[in-house]
Amino acid sequence: MGCLKPRITHLENKCGHLVINVHFVTLLTLLYIFAVDANHNNEGFLPWPLEILKHDRNHVCETEECKAAATQLLQSLNMSVDPCEDFYEFACGGWVERHPVLPTESHRNQFDIVMEKVDLELKEILEEAEEPGEPSPVVAAKKAYQACMDTDYLESEGLDPLLDIIGSIGDWPMASDSWKEENFDWQNAIAQLNRHLGLSPLVSLIVYLDRKNSTGSVITIDQTSLVLPRSMLVDPYTYGRQLEAYRRWIVGSAMEVVKARNASVPATRISVDAFEVIEFEIELAHVTTPSEKRRNAYRMYNPMTLQELQQMTDSVQISSSHAKIHWQQYFEAVFAGVDVTLSPQERVVVKEVQYLSDLVTLLGSTPLRVIANYIQWRLVMTLGKDTTQKLRELAFNFDRVYSGTKEKLPLWRECVFVTSSMLSFAVGYSYVSRFFDIEAKKSALQMVENIRAQFSSSVSDVNWMDPATRQVAQDKAEAMKELIGYPDWYANKSALEVYYNGVSVGRSHMRNVVSLKTLMMRRILSKLRVPKDRTEWYTSPDVVNAYYNPQTNSITFPAGILQPPFFSKGRPEALNYGSIGVVIGHEITHGFDDMGRQSDRYGNLAQWWSRATIDTYLEKAQCFIQQYSMYRVPELDELLHTEVMMNGITTQGENMADNGGMRQAFLAYKKYVADNGPEQRLPGLQQFSPQQLFFLGFATVWCESTTKESLLQEVLSDPHSPQRLRVKGTLANSEDFAHAWNCPAGSPMNPRNKCLIW
Numbered sequence: 001m002g003c004l005k006p007r008i009t010h011l012e013n014k015c016g017h018l019v020i021n022v023h024f025v026t027l028l029t030l031l032y033i034f035a036v037d038a039n040h041n042n043e044g045f046l047p048w049p050l051e052i053l054k055h056d057r058n059h060v061c062e063t064e065e066c067k068a069a070a071t072q073l074l075q076s077l078n079m080s081v082d083p084c085e086d087f088y089e090f091a092c093g094g095w096v097e098r099h100p101v102l103p104t105e106s107h108r109n110q111f112d113i114v115m116e117k118v119d120l121e122l123k124e125i126l127e128e129a130e131e132p133g134e135p136s137p138v139v140a141a142k143k144a145y146q147a148c149m150d151t152d153y154l155e156s157e158g159l160d161p162l163l164d165i166i167g168s169i170g171d172w173p174m175a176s177d178s179w180k181e182e183n184f185d186w187q188n189a190i191a192q193l194n195r196h197l198g199l200s201p202l203v204s205l206i207v208y209l210d211r212k213n214s215t216g217s218v219i220t221i222d223q224t225s226l227v228l229p230r231s232m233l234v235d236p237y238t239y240g241r242q243l244e245a246y247r248r249w250i251v252g253s254a255m256e257v258v259k260a261r262n263a264s265v266p267a268t269r270i271s272v273d274a275f276e277v278i279e280f281e282i283e284l285a286h287v288t289t290p291s292e293k294r295r296n297a298y299r300m301y302n303p304m305t306l307q308e309l310q311q312m313t314d315s316v317q318i319s320s321s322h323a324k325i326h327w328q329q330y331f332e333a334v335f336a337g338v339d340v341t342l343s344p345q346e347r348v349v350v351k352e353v354q355y356l357s358d359l360v361t362l363l364g365s366t367p368l369r370v371i372a373n374y375i376q377w378r379l380v381m382t383l384g385k386d387t388t389q390k391l392r393e394l395a396f397n398f399d400r401v402y403s404g405t406k407e408k409l410p411l412w413r414e415c416v417f418v419t420s421s422m423l424s425f426a427v428g429y430s431y432v433s434r435f436f437d438i439e440a441k442k443s444a445l446q447m448v449e450n451i452r453a454q455f456s457s458s459v460s461d462v463n464w465m466d467p468a469t470r471q472v473a474q475d476k477a478e479a480m481k482e483l484i485g486y487p488d489w490y491a492n493k494s495a496l497e498v499y500y501n502g503v504s505v506g507r508s509h510m511r512n513v514v515s516l517k518t519l520m521m522r523r524i525l526s527k528l529r530v531p532k533d534r535t536e537w538y539t540s541p542d543v544v545n546a547y548y549n550p551q552t553n554s555i556t557f558p559a560g561i562l563q564p565p566f567f568s569k570g571r572p573e574a575l576n577y578g579s580i581g582v583v584i585g586h587e588i589t590h591g592f593d594d595m596g597r598q599s600d601r602y603g604n605l606a607q608w609w610s611r612a613t614i615d616t617y618l619e620k621a622q623c624f625i626q627q628y629s630m631y632r633v634p635e636l637d638e639l640l641h642t643e644v645m646m647n648g649i650t651t652q653g654e655n656m657a658d659n660g661g662m663r664q665a666f667l668a669y670k671k672y673v674a675d676n677g678p679e680q681r682l683p684g685l686q687q688f689s690p691q692q693l694f695f696l697g698f699a700t701v702w703c704e705s706t707t708k709e710s711l712l713q714e715v716l717s718d719p720h721s722p723q724r725l726r727v728k729g730t731l732a733n734s735e736d737f738a739h740a741w742n743c744p745a746g747s748p749m750n751p752r753n754k755c756l757i758w
């Protein structure tokens with residue numbers, strides 16, 4: 001396939017003949033943009049021309065990486081904006097103009113661009129013929145991808161595999177002319193969907209680390225996940241458009257199923273059933289706890305035995321016998337095929353006690369037909385896109401309204417996504433061996449150490465913590481386990497075979513999806529009696545993201561994110577500290593945000609803070625809540641016919657992580673300069689000091705174009721602030737930023753009131 005993406009890092013080894021052309025283009029762009037830059041220098045925001053005179057050419061980095069970084073930055077900036085007025089617009093204005101949302105997407109940002117690059121690389125791997133000696137899970141991934149791409153076979157198979165599953169769990173009333181209530185056991189149905197697909201239409205059951213006992217796992221019961229965001233469902237008048245699109249999706253899918261089985265069901269009947277399905281989901285939404293009230297891990301830790309759980313739900317008055325939940329039976333159905341014996345004394349943790357009682361009441365007042373329609377809909381909705389063109393079309397029509405996308409993604413991207421999520425470590429194995437620069441792992445590790453050391457040193461300076469709590473915080477930062485690039489067990493090729501032992505892939509894509517997800521679920525469920533491993537990877541190495549896991553006190557930086565624009569060798573470290581450095585600082589800070597602070601160095605829920613320190617902390621957290629709650633999202637006013645504000649409560653953890661991460665990365669960068677001497681400037685951008693480059697590196701990571709619909713989803717259910725506000729909110733709190741950019745006190749980017757925790 002040759003070179004997939006003309007990036008400098010890959011040019012040398014993969015398509016050297018393109019190097020000259022690319023460099024020529026780079027040079028032209030530099031000249032062009034430098035001219036633009038000169039025009040804007042007259043606008044007088046900063047004394048840049050004078051700054052340039054002070055720096056001779058020895059202080060300018062002329063490496064290819066620096067030229068590439070300079071080109072990208074120059075294309076990103078909008079120099080007609082005063083950086084002290086709106087730094088996001090200053091740093092990203094040009095980027096946004098050059099990167100409109102593609103018709104197939106609902107947003108376009110730096111992460112999307114890197115993901116697209118990674119997807120092309122995965123496509124290259126998956127489309128290649130089987131190689132001798134290749135691990136069998138990688139071969140399975142190639143076969144799974146081929147099956148997904150084989151649309152002729154998918155169409156010839158039609159909905160048969162889906163109908164088999166629908167039939168096996170009691171049939172779908174709204175798409176059947178012979179549904180019988182007595183054949184439908186809703187508990188068995190949701191148990192099968194959990195066991196085979198990991199779905200949780202009414203109750204979520206998962207085996208996960210025990211939050212108070214670091215040695216093992218526990219069965220954790222939680223409220224259901226919903227299809228639409230809770231806030232949309234509980235406010236159907238505001239979100240009528242989305243609910244109508246949702247209804248059409250349900251009706252259309254049911255009609256397809258009716259057609260496939262040659263049944264005779266009146267359209268009016270299907271329509272009424274679809275309304276009832278949505279009404280039921282709205283009622284479910286009302287009994288779930290909203291995310292802003294799910295930030296206290298202690299409230300959500302309610303251990304009890306299976307027997308006590310049974311007594312608890314039995315104590316709810318019910319008007320209909322089908323509402324009784326037989327927990328032992330349900331658990332046994334989920335764990336069928338897993339080598340685990342469950343007694344009435346099995347310990348479980350219930351996250352939302354009230355939800356279970358309310359669910360029983362709701363089920364008691366809901367006809368079984370509606371419950372069956374809803375459960376089967378969740379199945380059809382999940383697997384429909386893995387069947388025919390028609391069902392994929394229906395899902396896309398919903399997405400068009402929900403996310404604002406105009407065209408479907410090409411099938412190969414869907415197939416790369418499905419394959420890499422089902423066989424993530426097999427696909428990730430090939431990705432890492434082919435595309436990951438091992439040097440990046442070493443550099444990332446070094447930076448983690450630098451920023452962690454900085455965090456510890458900053459903690460020792462905070463005056464609002466008592467000394468004992470301060471010491472425990474430092475211990476926690478030191479104990480944080482870092483997972484970088486890929487799992488260590490990749491070194492042992494046979495470990496991959498063991499991990500995917502029993503994997504089987506055939507020609508039917510949908511059957512592959514079911515069997516691979518079943519295998520995945522079995523692996524999760526069988527961990528119930530296995531001691532906890534803090535070094536376990538929960539994410540695929542090709543993912544372009546980073547994580548903090550409070551249960552294990554570990555941070556993960558997969559190979560996917562250790563590349564430009566987040567990280568690159570040979571360019572000023574200011575840019576690396578501003579981008580991947582901030583990402584690392586962000587994840588470390590999560591260990592100390594409003595939720596992370598609730599667990600100790602081993603990931604156990606433990607109160608290691610003194611009361612006085614907690615009180616001060618809560619005051620400081622309140623500052624962030626207020627700051628971000630004041631931010632408006634005017635792009636959405638028209639869509640919702642009201643003034644839309646940010647939710648400072650649900651985003652507080654991420655906002656604290658953004659703020660702490662940026663601050664710690666900047667301090668670590670200053671230390672780097674103190675140890676290694678001042679850095680060079682970028683060609684064509686000599687007016688910017690290395691410290692200013694740090695802030696540009698930070699802000700440009702968050703440049704984004706987005707549809708209004710996607711922005712709405714972010715505001716309603718994303719724990720992160722919209723990207724523009726991640727930049728603005730973080731920098732407005734930073735004295736370092738204000739100083740580096742000479743922003744007058746009281747200017748929009750340097751307000752007098754600032755929030756600070758870490």
Ligand SMILES: [Zn+2]
Binds near residue numbers: 586590654657
């Ligand atoms: Zn985060």
